[in-house]
Amino acid sequence: xxxxxxxxxxxxxxxxxxxxxxxxxxxxxxxxxxxxxxxxxxxxxxxxxxxxxxxxxxxxxxxxxxxxxxxxxxxxxxxxxxxxxxxxxxxxxxxxxxxxxxxxxxxxxxxxxxxxxxxxxxxxxxxxxxxxxxxxxxxxxxxxxxxxxxxxxxxxxxxxxxxxxxxxxxxxxxxxxxxxxxxxxxxxxxxxxxxxxxxxxxxxxxxxxxxxxxxxxxxxxxxxxxxxxxxxxxxxxxxxxxxxxxxxxxxxxxxxxxxxxxxxxxxxxxxxxxxxxxxxxxxxxxxxxxxxxxxxxxxxxxxxxxxxxxxxxxxxxxxxxxxxxxxxxxxxxxxxxxxxxxxxxxxxxxxxxxxxxxxxxxxxxxxxxxxxxxxxxxxxxxxxxxxxxxxxxxxxxxxxxxxxxxxxxxx
Amino acid sequence: xxxxxxxxxxxxxxxxxxxxxxxxxxxxxxxxxxxxxxxxxxxxxxxxxxxxxxxxxxxxxxxxxxxxxxxxxxxxxxxxxxxxxxxxxxxxxxxxxxxxxxxxxxxxxxxxxxxxxxxxxxxxxxxxxxxxxxxxxxxxxxxxxxxxxxxxxxxxxxxxxxxxxxxxxxxxxxxxxxxxxxxxxxxxxxxxxxxxxxxxxxxxxxxxxxxxxxxxxxxxxxxxxxxxxxxxxxxxxxxxxxxxxxxxxxxxxxxxxxxxxxxxxxxxxxxxxxxxxxxxxxxxxxxxxxxxxxxxxxxxxxxxxxxxxxxxxxxxxxxxxxxxxxxxxxxxxxxxxxxxxxxxxxxxxxxxxxxxxxxxxxxxxxxxxxxxxxxxx
Numbered sequence: 001x002x003x004x005x006x007x008x009x010x011x012x013x014x015x016x017x018x019x020x021x022x023x024x025x026x027x028x029x030x031x032x033x034x035x036x037x038x039x040x041x042x043x044x045x046x047x048x049x050x051x052x053x054x055x056x057x058x059x060x061x062x063x064x065x066x067x068x069x070x071x072x073x074x075x076x077x078x079x080x081x082x083x084x085x086x087x088x089x090x091x092x093x094x095x096x097x098x099x100x101x102x103x104x105x106x107x108x109x110x111x112x113x114x115x116x117x118x119x120x121x122x123x124x125x126x127x128x129x130x131x132x133x134x135x136x137x138x139x140x141x142x143x144x145x146x147x148x149x150x151x152x153x154x155x156x157x158x159x160x161x162x163x164x165x166x167x168x169x170x171x172x173x174x175x176x177x178x179x180x181x182x183x184x185x186x187x188x189x190x191x192x193x194x195x196x197x198x199x200x201x202x203x204x205x206x207x208x209x210x211x212x213x214x215x216x217x218x219x220x221x222x223x224x225x226x227x228x229x230x231x232x233x234x235x236x237x238x239x240x241x242x243x244x245x246x247x248x249x250x251x252x253x254x255x256x257x258x259x260x261x262x263x264x265x266x267x268x269x270x271x272x273x274x275x276x277x278x279x280x281x282x283x284x285x286x287x288x289x290x291x292x293x294x295x296x297x298x299x300x301x302x303x304x305x306x307x308x309x310x311x312x313x314x315x316x317x318x319x320x321x322x323x324x325x326x327x328x329x330x331x332x333x334x335x336x337x338x339x340x341x342x343x344x345x346x347x348x349x350x351x352x353x354x355x356x357x358x359x360x361x362x363x364x365x366x367x368x369x370x371x372x373x374x375x376x377x378x379x380x381x382x383x384x385x386x387x388x389x390x391x392x393x394x395x396x397x398x399x400x401x402x403x404x405x406x407x408x409x410x411x
Numbered sequence: 412x413x414x415x416x417x418x419x420x421x422x423x424x425x426x427x428x429x430x431x432x433x434x435x436x437x438x439x440x441x442x443x444x445x446x447x448x449x450x451x452x453x454x455x456x457x458x459x460x461x462x463x464x465x466x467x468x469x470x471x472x473x474x475x476x477x478x479x480x481x482x483x484x485x486x487x488x489x490x491x492x493x494x495x496x497x498x499x500x501x502x503x504x505x506x507x508x509x510x511x512x513x514x515x516x517x518x519x520x521x522x523x524x525x526x527x528x529x530x531x532x533x534x535x536x537x538x539x540x541x542x543x544x545x546x547x548x549x550x551x552x553x554x555x556x557x558x559x560x561x562x563x564x565x566x567x568x569x570x571x572x573x574x575x576x577x578x579x580x581x582x583x584x585x586x587x588x589x590x591x592x593x594x595x596x597x598x599x600x601x602x603x604x605x606x607x608x609x610x611x612x613x614x615x616x617x618x619x620x621x622x623x624x625x626x627x628x629x630x631x632x633x634x635x636x637x638x639x640x641x642x643x644x645x646x647x648x649x650x651x652x653x654x655x656x657x658x659x660x661x662x663x664x665x666x667x668x669x670x671x672x673x674x675x676x677x678x679x680x681x682x683x684x685x686x687x688x689x690x691x692x693x694x695x696x697x698x699x700x701x702x703x704x705x706x707x708x709x710x711x712x713x714x715x716x717x718x719x720x721x722x723x724x725x726x727x728x729x730x731x732x733x734x735x736x737x738x739x740x741x742x743x744x745x746x747x748x749x750x751x752x753x754x755x756x757x758x759x760x761x762x763x764x765x766x767x768x769x770x771x772x773x774x775x776x777x778x779x780x781x782x783x784x785x786x787x788x
Contacts, residue, residue: 272784272785281785287777287778287781288777288778290777290780290781291728291776291779291781292728294721294780294781295724295725295729295776295777298725299704299725299729302704302707302725303700303703305703306414306706306707307699310414313415323700326692326693379689381692382689382692382693383688383689383692385691385692385695386689386692386695387688389695390668390691392671392682392683392688392691393680393683
């Protein structure tokens, strides 16, 4: 094909194809349980294969790696048209929005062709091995080690908070390859098979029962030299691309996401739902709380639109995304607070043996801080806003410009 | 604050800034004496010549806006007013105009009044609150009983901005046919305006008593029982308030950030303390959110979008509440000087405090949001 298809023509073709080939959401039964969703992942791979066979997969990825090489406008058109159809949404994060674009930015030709191609065909799922149990906010201070052994690398250490790693085939894994330089300069990114010998993976159970996160332990995991993504000791640059793509995806700006995200999780319950379930919607005290939730949620949406626009036009620097991160954390906390308040003396109690709405309000409250922790704590966002946006002095860091082996660590 | 302005809008903004800065630098505002008029009719006429009372009035009624989006131009003006906590009847005149324009074509014809208000030849204000009463514009106690073919008004209004300098009062009243609004000349026998103390140094408010005030049927605005004009008036009032408070916050926050860099304790600037940096980060976030919600509400009101009422209440609830949090934090970070008369912060806090109180408190608007979300209850 020499000329790019117009967005309108693409949209009409997509509309016709979707109608014939993809299942309508209305006909799809809801997933059976929160506990084990591996069936959903298998389903997502099937759906992705359908998209690939129909010529609608990897819309913004280059053709040489299995994509369509089209523009974000084509992707938006497809996403619009796909509303109402069952789509392989689990593959959007982190596979298509974060991992594949990072490989595209920093990977070798082979890595791009093999990994991105397989993901677009629905054959493989990608995940990230970044955070560590010892780490928290200080990602670059990680201590998983990769030691050279002839032509191979040997990895030892532990990772955690890897989203949906249990469903993935390959991981982008950041490890320390040089302990004699400051922390950012001694890291290397690897592509690791999640089922490589020496990898032990457990699912982390959250207080609300969610099992979406995993932890991994590496005991002498051997990787070939070709597993390195980017430069040896240049892993921070690759990780920075990952973090960039993650922020972009969270702000709704990723061109690699296909399909509309559903609204809210199944287990989550909002203030209006609690009020309705308890027949308290008429109580002015309750209504004021419901109104408070509506106001902040709306403001957060409006602020997202404004800040995203401002970053795109250059009116605000990309670090302004931290404003949104902070505001969304506040929305999430407020919703859990309001649900609990409205539940009143029923908060945390269920109906017979099921949690019911008021029980769920209690469970939601247990996870109240989740939105202020995941993807970097709000304390880090506040540092970014005050230091990068307002230009205030940076926090003292005792590990700056110090060889990493000399940096003090907890145990 | 709009992200991008056209050159016409910038010119409009600059001309307004010049007129405000010339007449009302902050030191003059601080020095205004009790009872001294806050603004002159001549000054307001100059403002009207620059378009201050024209933005939301259609061209066929003598109005017009530089951008073609009058509500957004009004927001620009309100921001300029807020930056300098300026006086003047921008809010009351535009609110009355909003009602007259909304009701135009129903009931009596007020075209002449609209044109005179746009030109700055006349000044009008909204008499909607009643002593001790909360925001409840559709259930006034002030009564309008039938008197021949006209009405007899009896009752008291308060928190009426600039009533002592206004020619016309737009009065909400209970008629036998439902709530209505009357455009009453301030000099009508039986109308008396008395000063009412308020926190804001640069604005004047009055209590206005109506004792057996006889008005003709032509003073009615629209039809009794129609609620559209009052809703539009509320929307315009809230947008003006939110916009001026956004500008107040922008200025107070900038002052406080600068103070954070300039003020040293224990050998380091305040801005280097993480405990304070994190509060600055929260304030910066809320400030951006205040702008976002105000602009979104203004756009919805401009377009007469179905969600305009909701978005106005979202903005008023959020800006009303957060403005006070931000300003009090600015005071705290300034330390003792922040609560002195000589400092500028109190001028901003005064304006924001009254703005959150009038035309629906944040609580009122949160209740309204719940009402709008679940209309059946």
